[in-house]
Amino acid sequence: MANKIVIDPVTRIEGHLKVEAEIANGIVSDARLVGTMFRGMEQLVVGKDPRDVPYVVERVCGVCAGVHGWASCMALEEAHGATVPEMGRVLRNLMMGALWLHDHILHFYHLAALDYIDPTAVLAYTGSVPELVAVKDKIKSLADAGDLHPVLPSYKPDDFCVRDPELVTQLVYHYLQALEIQAKGRKASAIFAGKQPHHSTMVVGGVTSFPTLGQVEQFRRILNEVIAFARHTYIPDAVLLATGPLAPLEKASVGATAGHYLSYGGYPLDQSGGKLLFPSGVIFNNNFSEVQSFDPAAIREEVDYSWYKDEARPGHPSERVTDVNLDKTKGYSFVKAPRYQGKPMEVGPLARMLVMQPAPFMELMETLQVTRPGAVMRHAARAVDTLVMADAVQDWVSELIALIGETGVYGSGGNAAIHDTAHWEPPFEGIGQGLNEAPRGALGHWITISDKKVKRYQMVVPTTWNASPQDEAGQKGPIEEALIGAPVADPENPINILRIIRSFDPCLACAIHLIHPKGSSVISLNPLC
Amino acid sequence: MSASNNQKEVSFKILELKGISRRKFIKYCAATAAVFGLDYYFGSHFAEATTAVIGKKPVIWIQGQGCTGCSCSLLSSINPGPAEILLDLVSMRFNSTIMNAAGHLSAEVLADTVEQEGYLLVVEGSIPTGDPRYCFVEGIGFDELLAKTAKNAAAVIAAGSCSAYGGIPRAGFTGAKGVAELVTDKPVINIPGCPFKPDWLVGTLMYYLNFNELPPLDELKRPRAYFGNHFIHDTCPRVAYFEKGQFLTDWNNPDTVNWCLLKMGCKGPVTHSDCNRIWFNDGANSCIRSGSPCAGCVEPQFYKDLSPLYVSPLAPDGPQLDPVSNQTGGIDPGSAALGAGIVAAPFLVSKVAELLNKKKEGEAKHGE
Numbered sequence: 001m002a003n004k005i006v007i008d009p010v011t012r013i014e015g016h017l018k019v020e021a022e023i024a025n026g027i028v029s030d031a032r033l034v035g036t037m038f039r040g041m042e043q044l045v046v047g048k049d050p051r052d053v054p055y056v057v058e059r060v061c062g063v064c065a066g067v068h069g070w071a072s073c074m075a076l077e078e079a080h081g082a083t084v085p086e087m088g089r090v091l092r093n094l095m096m097g098a099l100w101l102h103d104h105i106l107h108f109y110h111l112a113a114l115d116y117i118d119p120t121a122v123l124a125y126t127g128s129v130p131e132l133v134a135v136k137d138k139i140k141s142l143a144d145a146g147d148l149h150p151v152l153p154s155y156k157p158d159d160f161c162v163r164d165p166e167l168v169t170q171l172v173y174h175y176l177q178a179l180e181i182q183a184k185g186r187k188a189s190a191i192f193a194g195k196q197p198h199h200s201t202m203v204v205g206g207v208t209s210f211p212t213l214g215q216v217e218q219f220r221r222i223l224n225e226v227i228a229f230a231r232h233t234y235i236p237d238a239v240l241l242a243t244g245p246l247a248p249l250e251k252a253s254v255g256a257t258a259g260h261y262l263s264y265g266g267y268p269l270d271q272s273g274g275k276l277l278f279p280s281g282v283i284f285n286n287n288f289s290e291v292q293s294f295d296p297a298a299i300r301e302e303v304d305y306s307w308y309k310d311e312a313r314p315g316h317p318s319e320r321v322t323d324v325n326l327d328k329t330k331g332y333s334f335v336k337a338p339r340y341q342g343k344p345m346e347v348g349p350l351a352r353m354l355v356m357q358p359a360p361f362m363e364l365m366e367t368l369q370v371t372r373p374g375a376v377m378r379h380a381a382r383a384v385d386t387l388v389m390a391d392a393v394q395d396w397v398s399e400l401i402a403l404i405g406e407t408g409v410y411g412s413g414g415n416a417a418i419h420d421t422a423h424w425e426p427p428f429e430g431i432g433q434g435l436n437e438a439p440r441g442a443l444g445h446w447i448t449i450s451d452k453k454v455k456r457y458q459m460v461v462p463t464t465w466n467a468s469p470q471d472e473a474g475q476k477g478p479i480e481e482a483l484i485g486a487p488v489a490d491p492e493n494p495i496n497i498l499r500i501i502r503s504f505d506p507c508l509a510c511a512i513h514l515i516h517p518k519g520s521s522v523i524s525l526n527p528l529c
Numbered sequence: 530m531s532a533s534n535n536q537k538e539v540s541f542k543i544l545e546l547k548g549i550s551r552r553k554f555i556k557y558c559a560a561t562a563a564v565f566g567l568d569y570y571f572g573s574h575f576a577e578a579t580t581a582v583i584g585k586k587p588v589i590w591i592q593g594q595g596c597t598g599c600s601c602s603l604l605s606s607i608n609p610g611p612a613e614i615l616l617d618l619v620s621m622r623f624n625s626t627i628m629n630a631a632g633h634l635s636a637e638v639l640a641d642t643v644e645q646e647g648y649l650l651v652v653e654g655s656i657p658t659g660d661p662r663y664c665f666v667e668g669i670g671f672d673e674l675l676a677k678t679a680k681n682a683a684a685v686i687a688a689g690s691c692s693a694y695g696g697i698p699r700a701g702f703t704g705a706k707g708v709a710e711l712v713t714d715k716p717v718i719n720i721p722g723c724p725f726k727p728d729w730l731v732g733t734l735m736y737y738l739n740f741n742e743l744p745p746l747d748e749l750k751r752p753r754a755y756f757g758n759h760f761i762h763d764t765c766p767r768v769a770y771f772e773k774g775q776f777l778t779d780w781n782n783p784d785t786v787n788w789c790l791l792k793m794g795c796k797g798p799v800t801h802s803d804c805n806r807i808w809f810n811d812g813a814n815s816c817i818r819s820g821s822p823c824a825g826c827v828e829p830q831f832y833k834d835l836s837p838l839y840v841s842p843l844a845p846d847g848p849q850l851d852p853v854s855n856q857t858g859g860i861d862p863g864s865a866a867l868g869a870g871i872v873a874a875p876f877l878v879s880k881v882a883e884l885l886n887k888k889k890e891g892e893a894k895h896g897e
Contacts, residue, residue: 044700048837063597
């Protein structure tokens, strides 16, 4: 007999999400993801000075803070005809790279790890490592006071939960350390970005501030601390869990999608923009040996099961304007259904690593004999993604120092440039597309400028891809697909559902933007992210 | 050693493990006390209240139309760090970003805490009043959730500009409003900012936990210590260049990097905060320090009535022109050429005119 369960809210993600699942014979037989919050970020920039847009749409999301401002700048730069000078490019890579490290560490420990451990095992720790004894004392004092919020309450730990007191205490210690490390990642980014969350220095055409050598040194020092934690703590923890206690989850392909992956590519390594740290590419049907080239024109959006009026089918995001219909009976989410060559695509670290195929990741795939990667592999991919970024950020620091020397930043006779001032004024007409990789995956912004003002603005963000509903052909979105088949022995304890959802690191504030009420239930909306 | 001393020791032990010495922590508390105009000795008193393990103040943190940036800003606090805030300072009963529980378990915690009364309610994000379907949590509209949770709260903290005044969503179509527009029978503290600076929230929490009352607030319900006493412009490290009439217009020019940002659209003359004195991210940087014009993110007019963000309120040739004498003369031709409508906010233009007139008067007096 099928049992329907609803989890609302899904916590430890960004934003508002509800999941409805049907359980039959101990496994998920059907699932729906429902996004439940709207603001209207795209609509409210229409008619504004285009230069405001990066500042405003940056605020779509404060977790991956930075990526929307960047993608927006890229779209505007195409429309303005602006070119970011070399030092501007390197500074952007640095401020966003530091944030990348922050983001993955935060996700692993603070958003995801509690799904895989029984935190009360700390109380049974009998070792004598001073740090771990202190963790135990702390947790015990909180437990004695009857107040272990926000660590408890939790779902009942299942068979996959790590209960070994030594390992759990170590992970809880790392959780506490990581709280401080992720704050330091933000701080490093703020050295070049002005502040975090929500940088202030990235503007159309470049950045607003030359770094001082003191700042470069401060950045490097903090960054090294974050990288050391990533290398010596986070990555070993992720690999340990993936290859140890969680290997059975991965072997069972829990959380696997239909196997279609997409990366737009991101982080320019040269001025032409042709060489990227993360390459673009597409994979179908888990066929990892065949990475196809990516064509932005092949993106289409569908709305059959989304709360939008049906319209001429399906369109490219840069061209569509849509009307919302809250009363559409078939609809069950405000997230739209973007498809690539008609397929639902997973985006994010797993897609990025499968397209890029760095050696440590492919070795891990080999070791675990993975053919259909699932939730555990998603965490492992995120760890390797961190490793790739850690190496790159260190290279960019050296590149920045070399540029400072070459360009004579601090003297009047220097030729250093961080901003394309000649193209700062908005054009009368223009269109632009900004495609990039955010920590959560492929991110696209599209702008149309008319009469020096924003005429139209669109975003399709990673979580729109991952958390999309069904399409016309009846194909479910990647997260929905990943949920089907998940073992849920006890409907009262649907921890596997949450593990799978969180492995995608969804960001719902990104995925849903509002729209216009006009006093009735019908509101006019931009194609959604 | 008494039980409470024991707990304090444990608490400090964990601070020390994360590289924060007891002395450093007390120093931070003392600095917070000083901001509120309290004697230095209150520092250790603050620290004690802050590290008391038993009887921590329960906090419910709900999010409406937000981006989680304010939650993340709190987690970006370095001294005290997020672990101290979450485990030592308060009892975080409900915060969907970090809490372990989900679904019905989290709903139960929420219901239990509401029933117990006396908690602090922190609200992140604005409240859509156009249609409740713009933001649903646990099957009810966010306005209803706010009413339900505010009912038994000791006080409500509107954290960030969205929940304080509607913020960026107010410029949209959902009827986005701030908490104080809807909650009228409870004390409301506004901690605006996009996002707020963590010190503002943590300092306010510490004050409240110590004295069990709200800190002194300005007329916009913001703690005076952080917002009431200073215009960004008045405390600006670039203000001398404003006085000299030297304005940055090209971010590449190494000779002008420290000049006044007014021509890049700076909202410093109409914005109240201590951003110039205490920078973001543990003192790493600030908007103005890093060459970016202030966007006025802590003001109720943000963003809608402060847009455009990067357009000069000054006349073309700089400060010698008086915007007041001729309304259109106050508009930079660069912005006037931007097609109909895109000119600096009138609110900013008139305030700048006032500053320029005062400056002129001062110069005339000096000349006499």
